[in-house]
Structure formats: C-alpha cells, structure tokens
Amino acid sequence: MQEGSRQKLVDCACHRYRAGMEHADIVILGAGAAGLFCADSLAGQGLRVVVIDHARAPGEKIRISGGGRCNFTNLATSHDRFLSQVPRFCASVLAGYRPQDFVALVDRAGIAWHEKTQGQLFCDGKATQIVRMLVDRMGDASLRLGTAVRDISAGGGGLIVDTDASPIAAGRVVLATGGRSIPKMGATGVAYDIAARLGHRIVTPRAGLVPLTFAEQALHLTRPLAGVSVAAAVRAGRTAFRDGLLFTHRGLSGPAILQASSFWSPGDELAIDLAPDDDAAAALNAAKRQGGRGQVAGALARLLPERLASAIADEAGLAAARLADQPDARLNALGRRVNDWRIRPVGSEGWRTAEVTVGGVDCRDLDARTLESRRVAGLHIIGEAVDVTGWLGGYNFQWAWASGHAAARAILRAGPGVS
Numbered sequence: 001m002q003e004g005s006r007q008k009l010v011d012c013a014c015h016r017y018r019a020g021m022e023h024a025d026i027v028i029l030g031a032g033a034a035g036l037f038c039a040d041s042l043a044g045q046g047l048r049v050v051v052i053d054h055a056r057a058p059g060e061k062i063r064i065s066g067g068g069r070c071n072f073t074n075l076a077t078s079h080d081r082f083l084s085q086v087p088r089f090c091a092s093v094l095a096g097y098r099p100q101d102f103v104a105l106v107d108r109a110g111i112a113w114h115e116k117t118q119g120q121l122f123c124d125g126k127a128t129q130i131v132r133m134l135v136d137r138m139g140d141a142s143l144r145l146g147t148a149v150r151d152i153s154a155g156g157g158g159l160i161v162d163t164d165a166s167p168i169a170a171g172r173v174v175l176a177t178g179g180r181s182i183p184k185m186g187a188t189g190v191a192y193d194i195a196a197r198l199g200h201r202i203v204t205p206r207a208g209l210v211p212l213t214f215a216e217q218a219l220h221l222t223r224p225l226a227g228v229s230v231a232a233a234v235r236a237g238r239t240a241f242r243d244g245l246l247f248t249h250r251g252l253s254g255p256a257i258l259q260a261s262s263f264w265s266p267g268d269e270l271a272i273d274l275a276p277d278d279d280a281a282a283a284l285n286a287a288k289r290q291g292g293r294g295q296v297a298g299a300l301a302r303l304l305p306e307r308l309a310s311a312i313a314d315e316a317g318l319a320a321a322r323l324a325d326q327p328d329a330r331l332n333a334l335g336r337r338v339n340d341w342r343i344r345p346v347g348s349e350g351w352r353t354a355e356v357t358v359g360g361v362d363c364r365d366l367d368a369r370t371l372e373s374r375r376v377a378g379l380h381i382i383g384e385a386v387d388v389t390g391w392l393g394g395y396n397f398q399w400a401w402a403s404g405h406a407a408a409r410a411i412l413r414a415g416p417g418v419s
Contacts, residue, residue, distance in 0.1 A: 024050040024142075025416035027161045027170040029149050030191075031058035033400035034383025035176035036134040041408030043139030047416055050170075051141055052163060053177075054148040055186045059131035061178070064185065065397070070127030072106065073099040073401070074394035075119035082399065083262055083389045085203050086363040090388045090399065093371065096409070097402040099394075109133040120393045149177065152194055152379065158417065159378050171416035172378045174407050179357025179384040180205055187351070191385035192360065199375040201362035203387040207354035208262040211253035212270075212345040221311055222247045228307050229254060233273040236260040241391075242276055247308075251345060259392050261348060262358050269344040275303040281335025285328055292324030296334070299323055303338065312337060356396050360387040370410035371403055380407040 026042060028035045031053035039051050057063075062070055074081070077099050079091035103121065106113060111133065112124035123129055135143070150162040152173055159173045177191040192202050214222060225247035232245035234256040246254035260270060280303055287299040296318040300309035313319055316334055318326070348354070361381050365374050371386070373379040382403035390396040 021160075022166060022168045024048045024168055024170045026050070026172050026174065026411060027052065027159075027168055028141075028174040028176055029053075029152075029161065030174075030176035030178060030383070030385075031055065031143060031145065032176065032178050032383065033059065033062055033134075033397055034178075034404045035174065036131075036138065036404075037401050038174050038176060038382060038404035038408050039141045039143075040134055040137040040139075041405050042411065043137060043141060045412060049138075049141040050168060051138070051143045052147050052149060052161070052168075053143075053145055056145055058135055058143065058145065060185045061182065061187075062131050062134075062397075063127050064182075065127055066122050068127055069122045069125070070130050071116070071120050071122050071394040071397065072113075072130055073102050073121050073398045075099050075115070075121065077119075077395055077398045081391045081395050083208075083358060084363055084387050086387070089363040089366075089368050090402075092369050093402045093406045094398070096369075097405040099398055102398070102401050105133065105137075106130070109136075118393060149190060149194070152198065152376075154376065159376070170378075172380065172411055174404075174411075175379065175381045175385055176383045176404070177385060179360060180351050181207065181209075181354040181357050181384070183351055191381070195361045195381060195385070198373070198379070200365045200373065200381075203359040203362050205357050205359040207348050207350050208358035208389050209258040209355035209392050210261045210348045210350065210353055211248060211251060212257055212261055212264065213251040213347050213349060214343070215346045218343060219250070221315060222251055223249050225307055225311055228305050230274055230305055230308060231276065232256050233276040234260040235271040236263040236268065237265075239263045245272070245274075250349070252343075255392055258355065262356070262389055262391075264345065266347065267344075269342050272341040272343065273339050274308070274341060275338050278303050278339075279335065280338035281332045284323070284331040284335055288323040288326065288328075288331065292322065294323055296321050296323055296326065296331075300334075300338070355392070356389050357384055358389045360385050363387050367410075369406065371407050372410060380410065382407050 025047040026049045028039055028051045031051050042049050082090050111129045113121050116122050148164040153160050158171045161168045180187050180189050196202050226249045229246045233242040241256045241259035243255035245256045297310045297313035371380045371382050383400045390399050
C-alpha cells in the first residue's frame with residue numbers, strides 16, 4: 001500500500017467515542033484460524049488492531065486438528081464443497097484467496113507438508129507450526145487472551161466492544177468467535193447471540209462432521225463390531241460420500257459417516273453400500289454356481305472384513321448355512337443388504353465430538369464479497385460463525401483463511417472508519 005493511502009486509512013479511523021475509552025482501528029473477536037488470519041492480512045498497514053479471545057492460547061482448534069498435524073487446506077476447494085442455505089455465497093470469497101496462496105505462506109515459513117489423499121494437505125510435523133506462523137505474521141497487532149466478549153453496540157460513529165476487562169471503541173469489528181463445535185476447547189455460541197441481538201438472522205446451528213448414533217434395537221449389529229472399519233459409500237439425501245466407515249459402540253463413525261452427517265437430518269435414513277466396488281448379489285450367486293459347498297459367511301468375507309461378514313450372515317439367519325442350500329432370491333436379498341443397507345440414526349454424538357458447526361449467521365445478512373453485515377455498518381462476520389460449512393478434509397480451514405482475507409481486504413479498501 002502507498003504511504004499516502006496508508007495515512008488516509010489511519011486519519012479516517014474513528015476517534016469520536018467517550019473520553020477515557022480505549023480506541024482501536026479494528027477489533028477482531030476470536031483468535032482462531034479466521035481471526036488470526038484476518039489480523040495477519042491487516043499487518044503492516046499502520047493500523048491499531050486488537051485481537052481478543054477468552055481462551056488462554058491462540059489457535060487451539062488448529063493445534064488439535066488433523067490428529068495434531070493440521071489438515072490446513074484442500075487443493076480441490078470450490079464452492080460446491082460447502083454447505084449453506086445460500087449455496088454459492090462462498091464462491092467469491094474462495095476465489096479471492098486460493099489454497100495455493102496459503103501453501104505459499106506455509107512454504108515461506110519453512111513448514112514441511114505432504115498431500116495425504118484427495119487434495120488434503122497436512123503438516124509433516126506438529127500443527128503448532130501453523131499457529132506459530134499465524135501469530136508471528138500478526139505484526140504489531142495486540143493479542144489479548146483470557147478476555148471474554150460480552151457484546152457489540154454502535155456508538156460515536158463506530159462500534160463499541162464490551163469485554164469483561166474494559167470496553168474498546170473501534171472503527172470496525174470482525175466477529176470471528178467460531179461455532180459451538182468441541183466445547184472442551186472453549187467453543188461457545190457467543191457469535192450467534194451477539195449477531196442475533198444486532199438483528200441478524202441465524203440458521204439454527206447443529207453439529208456437523210460428527211459420528212451418528214443408533215437406537216438400542218439397532219445396536220445389536222454395530223456394538224459387537226466396534227472397531228471394524230470398511231471402505232463404504234454413504235448417502236444422506238441426494239449427497240453421497242465414499243470413504244472409510246467405522247463401527248462404534250454407539251453407531252457409526254469414520255470419514256464417510258462424518259461427511260454424510262452434515263447433510264443428514266433427524267428422522268432421515270442413510271443408504272450405505274458396504275462393498276461399493278462389488279455387486280454382492282452377483283458375487284454370492286457366482287460362488288454358489290462354482291460349487292456352493294462353502295458357507296454364506298465365507299463368501300461374504302471375500303467382499304467384507306470377516307467379522308462384518310459373519311455378523312451380516314448371522315443377522316440373516318445364515319450363520320452356518322451353505323451356499324448350495326440357498327435359493328437365488330435369498331442370496332439376492334442378502335446382496336442388497338450389503339450394497340444398500342438402510343439405517344435410520346436417532347442422533348449424533350453432538351457438540352462434544354463435532355468437528356464443525358452447520359448453520360450460523362444467515363448469509364443473506366452479509367455481503368458476499370466483503371462479509372460485512374447488511375444490518376450493522378462496520379461489522380464483518382467470518383469463519384465458522386457464518387452459515388458456510390465445508391466437507392471434511394481441510395475445506396473449513398480454507399474458508400477460514402479466505403473469509404479472514406476477504407474481510408481484511410475490504411477494510412483496507414474502505415478504511416477502518418465507518419462513514
């Protein structure tokens with residue numbers, strides 16, 4: 001930015017607040033992925049930036065993500081990998097900051113990384129490297145941890161942030177306090193409470209990327225199989241995902257289930273193909289024609305893990321049955337059970353294990369390019385607080401980087417003061 005433009009930004013910052021109150025050009029609420037990256041994108045512009053978070057350390061969700069190695073982006077990022085009540089809302093923001101842009105930062109920071117699968121990029125080392133990179137890039141921004149945000153209000157031609165320490169007056173405020181997922185990391189619904197008080201509509205938040213649970217009568221199959229995994233295709237409504245599926249004591253988990261959970265609604269059933277590369281009915285009938293002396297469970301075990309094959313055969317009353325003794329119709333029905341298993345979960349593991357929040361601040365109340373509120377001038381809402389939820393695999397981090405970048409870019413263009 002040219003010196004004259006930088007000075008213009010500083011000069012137009014609002015200082016028309018109550019005497020004695022602390023002033024800042026921009027206050028960012030939340031020191032998670034989106035908030036930190038927004039601060040990074042504002043660094044070096046001569047602005048007074050304050051970042052506030054009630055946590056004791058910044059970037060806690062980054063630290064625990066990806067098994068501690070942080071799946072920091074996905075090379076296949078596009079708007080159709082995100083769920084929202086306004087489907088294309090995120091397209092402009094994502095186009096403005098691409099996965100390759102963040103990878104370039106990671107490379108400059110000397111952080112080694114690798115592509116695991118399907119465009120998912122992970123650190124070779126610990127996820128704390130990403131946190132450290134983000135904090136280092138904040139420059140002169142003031143990072144205030146252990147400080148809770150109470151509310152935001154308009155005042156003196158700008159905005160006033162009420163905290164449990166003292167109020168701060170600012171020309172612009174960025175709300176980046178995240179969603180409700182993983183409350184043990186300090187997640188709360190404060191973003192929704194504040195946004196709602198300021199007149200924003202809220203798409204009811206619910207747990208996303210979360211294991212699903214079954215009623216007691218359906219657990220007779222899954223509970224004994226806890227720990228068994230299989231490659232599967234899982235469909236929720238019109239959306240299907242092919243990835244690993246894991247049986248648990250309470251229902252189903254694994255990447256395919258986590259993906260489907262964001263598209264699943266209570267009362268709906270899942271359609272699960274436990275052998276997506278095989279026609280199970282055809283395979284069973286072929287095995288019968290080839291002699292049929294073996295047991296049904298043995299034939300199923302050529303398609304599925306042995307414990308799962310035995311459980312399905314037992315469920316069908318064919319635990320020790322020979323293939324030769326089974327009519328084709330019965331084998332066809334058993335094949336459908338493998339390739340089109342219908343199950344109706346009763347719920348999910350909830351916020352405790354959810355990786356993201358589905359829902360949030362209604363996108364209709366935000367500008368699709370700047371993420372500035374249409375209800376409150378000078379307020380930008382970014383990251384997980386917004387009704388934009390990515391698939392599993394680094395997409396949600398890319399939304400955090402891109403939305404933080406979009407808000408910062410808009411602030412630098414317009415100036416920190418509210419006209």
